[in-house]
Amino acid sequence: MRSIWIVGALCLLATWFFAHLYQGLLTAYEQSGTLTEMEYSWFFRLLLNLAGYSTILLPGFILYKYVDRSNYFDKINGSGCLSQVLLSCFGEPTERLPESTKPTKVVETSARAEGAELAFCFTGLMGTYLVWGLLQEKIMTQNYVMSDGSLVKFNDSQFLVFINRLLAFSIALGRLLCARKPFVAAPLYKFSYCSLTNIISAWCQYEALKYVSFPTQVLSKSCKVIPVMLMGKLVSRNKYELYEYVTAVLISAGMALFMFGSRDDYSESTMTTMSGVTLLALYMVCDSFTSSWQGALFTQYSCDPMQMLCGVNLFSCLLTAAALVHHSSTATSIQLLQHPVFATDCLLLSLSSAVGQLIIYRTIAKFGAVVFTIIMTLRQAVSILLSCLVYGHNVSVGGAFGVLLVFGAVLLRVYCRQRLRRRRPADI
Known part of the structure; x- marks a missing residue:
């Protein structure tokens, strides 16, 4: 699907935008002597960390919402490399055994082996x-x-x-x-x-x-x-x-x-x-x-x-x-x-x-x-x-x-x- 490549390009653009926004906030913090010398400076560092994480999480969230709302996996055969990557990231695995059919392991060990x-x-x-x-x-x-x-x-x-x-x-x-x-x-x-x-x-x-x-x-x-x-x-x-x-x-x-x-x-x-x-x-x-x-x-x-x-x-x-x-x-x-x-x-x-x-x-x-x-x-x-x-x-x-x-x-x-x-x- 051509639209997935467009959404992917938008996600990359969003990553670039959020990364530059994070860099600007980080520079402003490091140049502000008041914030860095405060007793609660850790709070601002934590907010900056969250801003850094958003450069990965927010574009990923955009891609996830597109895949979910467009029913992407129902419209593809799953043979392409991009489809396999998206399936690993957002698709539900199809080969899961029910709990009742899973084999149970019975392992017999001696008291000495168990103690060791x-x-x-x-x-x-x-x-x-x-x-x-x-x-x-x-x-x-x-x-x-x-x-x-x-x-x-x-x-x-x-x-x-x-x-x-x-x-x-x-x-x-x-x-x-x-x-x-x-x-x-x-x-x-x-x-x-x-x-x-x-x-x-x-x-x-x-x-x-x-x-x-x-x-x-x-x-x-x-x-x-x-x-x-x-x-x-x-x-x-x-x-x-x-x-x-x-x-x-x-x-x-x-x-x-x-x-x-x-x-x-x-x-x-x-x-x-x-x-x-x-x-x-x-x-x-x-x-x-x-x-x-x-x-x-x-x-x-x-x-x-x-x-x-x-x-x-x-x-x-x-x-x-x-x-x-x-x-x-x-x-x-x-x-x-x-x-x-x-x-x-x-x-x-x-x-x-x-x-x-x-x-x-x-x-x-x-x-x-x-x-x-x-x-x-x-x-x-x-x-x-x-x-x-x-x-x-x-x-x-x-x-x-x-x-x-x-x-x-x-x-x-x-x-x-x-x-x-x-x-x-x-x-x-």
Whole structure:
């Protein structure tokens, strides 16, 4: 159809227009000393990031609406290269087996093999995410000594998100190619929703380290229980038991005790503290939507974990690259990559993040979410202990009680879930 080429040309023109508009806004921001020096300058940087993402999302939305309203796939034979690309991006896959006809795998393993697998998952998750957490704090809070003796502090959270997502996409794509699995299991555009919230949550997570300590950020993740439950009811219409609501309140109360009872070296003013709290809240909302949307895609399309990882990180790379291409700080970040210590930190951070995601999928597939929750709870406890020892963060008695309350509530949640499953084995 000739009209699709016209729409494609209009989308390219829209991309060019939005890119130049974004470049103008970015230049105006960087030349405005007032905005860049404000305590809430992160808010304007976030708006600029969204403007950069729009250079990809808005033209894609225009193309999607045309394909949808014109019933494009009903009018073509699907043999052309352009048709195949559009079908991968916006078309529904036609070769999906019904749930009732899907074969089930029965795998028999010995107790020794199962124990070895559990030990591998435990040590893998513990090692990768301990390294990831410590390197995340080091990159965002420490100075790097350059060859001329000057001190440089890395502050481009967007660039760090791009590096992490690029390596994760490369690993996932390589795994799919080696296994000869199809790249597309669901319409590609559906990965853009959770990809957008994923990179926003990652950006907020890195940016928050400028305003709160790492232990505060780690414990704030325990408060994700409530937004995850709300997103689950909103996106997937999930139902929750009474104990889940009770433990969610206890976790939130423990987090509040920690935040108000701890002495944070990074939070020297009320305004700075509010910036950190706002960034953490935005992180939790976006991250909750990401997991809920991914869960819905897993249920609807039976995606392979590698296909999910590849699709999400593909859009993450495109969106972050679109936001970075006009940033003046991008050139500085690339130059900083020539620093061997910084380059090594970025590489290890990205590897630990990507490998950690792979082990997460393996743990849940082998042992279920309960065992995974216990392992990640232990990882959080060790992360806080190591951060306090390495970076000298102080936690008061009230804050320590909050820590105990948070972890006690998580363990209570796991215990109640196990009891409920034993009483209702038919629901498992």
